[in-house]
Amino acid sequence: MAEPLDIVWSRPLPEGAEPSTVTVSRDPAGRWHVSILVETTIIHAPPTDHVVGVDAGITSLVTLSTGDKITNPKHERRDRERLARAQRALARKEKGSANRVKARLRVARVHARIADRRRDLLHKLTTRLVRENQLVVIEDLAVRNMLRNGSLARAISDASWSDLRSMLEYKCDWYGRDLVVVDRWLPSSKTCSDCGYVLDTLPLHVREWTCDCGARHDRDVNAARNILAAGQAVTACGAGVRPTRR
Template identity: 50%
Template sequence: MKKKAYKYRFYPTDEQSLLLAKTFGCVRFIYNRVLKVRTDAYYKDGASVNYSAASKILTELKKDPELVWLKEVASVALQQSLRHQQTAFTNFWDRRAKYPTFKKKNARQSFSLVGTAFRYRDGNIYIPKSNEPLNIRWSQAMPCEPSTITISKDAAGRYFISCLCEIDIKPMPISAKQVGIDLGLTDLYITSDGFKSGNPRHLKRYEAKLAYLQRMLSRKKKGAKNRNKMRLKVAQLHAKIADCRMDATHKATRKLINENQVVCVENLAVKNMIKNPKLAKHIADANWGEFVRQLHYKGVWAGRNVIEIDRWFPSSKRCSTEGCGFVNESLPLSVRRWACPKCGSHHDRDINAAKNIKAVGLTVLASGATGSGAKVA
């Protein structure tokens, strides 16, 4: 049994919108208040505040007469915010994430409900303090009753609900195809079969409009209603770009996983590459990190092998012709085609890299090795 989240958009009533706004505000207040206590304790006294101590802080805050409004929302949502904060600190201490930051009012808002804190009845979901079901757009059917729900509101003002379900995912039929892919900017990915995906460049498509809206936003007076309206327009355009990018990534990774039993890809250090001021915007728009992440989890669900090879392997510079293996040390990024001086083969830089990635990935899979940056899903 595996856990899978199903995300849907929903449209709350005016009464539900008010209740959700109160819940978002209370969750944000508790999270920030406890985070400040933890930060002060660590930097001033060198002490740590664990989850039990944080839970006691929440209890004391709810007893404060000036904070009686904390009782107007579901207590489970407040408690879950502390659990999420504890997870954030655990990831920080294990060096998997940065130090937790304070939640902002105009950023994405969310809260979680578990167990009996919500009701699922006849295909409808009811949240605490509300007698009406959520008006959810069911884009796909849920396989079972959810164990946890997360309600969120993004910066563009859209409401979403994510339902966590435990399901039995069956592997896909075995395929005889194997492929190596090289990630790029002119084309998002190039396969060892010679296929080039192209690059829709979602950010560039809306760049002029985004720049115009951001100029208009910068001219609005802080605190004014017109500034908030313009901020919402900027957020909506950002959301549209992000949705287009994510849709393209999901379609590409699903196609690769469905068609191939083995997918080989480079282990790129995207966080380091994005520091390049000339290419940062284009690399971020290409969505490389998310592309590889989706390949891995979809590969696990489908029973496919997704292999990452060492990022330092000279995939573009090495001749992919069988029996050659010549490495062209002088191959600047501007050179897209080159001829091997040893065997005379002519190579497209990206297709040659994809062929080499496939060859090394299959070697890694055959040996069962996972070191030197190589991973097997």
């Protein structure tokens, strides 16, 4: 091939950086990727007084202690019918045939489309949270255990809470922010963020509730505020910040 390749750069190389390793790979969807390793220094973001608590969910991907809610686009659900058609077409193709190879690529491209859109949203969301806030507080969710719930497993996988946490961890480290992970057993939804009263029970279908003190709470916003308060208490007391992940 005499002419140059049609390459789409995800980002420019740091000025003056010399690549030490170049890795060429091909994903299941047939796309070629070139990964270039360079040594560079990431500049910390300017300090800010803003702090935020983050409550992960399904209907709202995240709810912030500020009251903002980020709607969950449910990428897998939106492309579920397209994926099912591609998988049915693949199942009908004869093994070893050229048509089966083409059908397999169509299935892989649908999966890649879902994964790319999900990853793009998570990167934009986590970058925004880290740039705008000096302290980010999240909850230590047992995602692996939650996936055992057959009725919610697909939705939880699509929300990709583990990737959300991983991105927050390394971006906070890069940009000089503080990340606090509070105990998963914190009754964040059942505790009144105004007076501290804790309900005995709060069924999952109850999205709003009123405390005896008169405060009316949105379940997710109230949880995010309690998560933030717990994180600030951990920071002030110097307790363990990040629970052990297994």
